[in-house]
Amino acid sequence: xxxxxxxxxxxxxxxxxxxxxxxxxxxxxxxxxxxxxxxxxxxxxxxxxxxxxxxxxxxxxxxxxxxxxxxxxxxxxxxxxxxxxxxxxxxxxxxxxxxxxxxxxxxxxxxxxxxxxxxxxxxxxxxxxxxxxxxxxx
Numbered sequence: 001x002x003x004x005x006x007x008x009x010x011x012x013x014x015x016x017x018x019x020x021x022x023x024x025x026x027x028x029x030x031x032x033x034x035x036x037x038x039x040x041x042x043x044x045x046x047x048x049x050x051x052x053x054x055x056x057x058x059x060x061x062x063x064x065x066x067x068x069x070x071x072x073x074x075x076x077x078x079x080x081x082x083x084x085x086x087x088x089x090x091x092x093x094x095x096x097x098x099x100x101x102x103x104x105x106x107x108x109x110x111x112x113x114x115x116x117x118x119x120x121x122x123x124x125x126x127x128x129x130x131x132x133x134x135x136x137x138x
Contacts (some may be wrong), residue, residue: 007124044115061093062091062099065134066090073085081108086106088101103122113136
């Protein structure tokens, strides 16, 4: 009987784990624009950690929350693959204890190989200040 139950659970487990991820709650609709913003954030997040490394001297135990694309523009001419993007995110440590708000400008142009962090601005996170609602990934 135990062997039958073990086989039953082994067959049932993969269906439970695959279905659990399909209905994760998010308030952000999976529109084309939101998915593209998620992709840009995912692509450029390593450059944001370059700014974190420069500012704090480490990236250990520091994460980002409330990431969003502030601005993105084409450089040079229409049809070129040269861009400049400005992203914003709040750094945290531990169980999401906010540290600072980073605004990072990254660029891909004739002078760089791939995306490169150009500059960043750091503002101390203030609990009483309204920063707007955090955007969840789509």
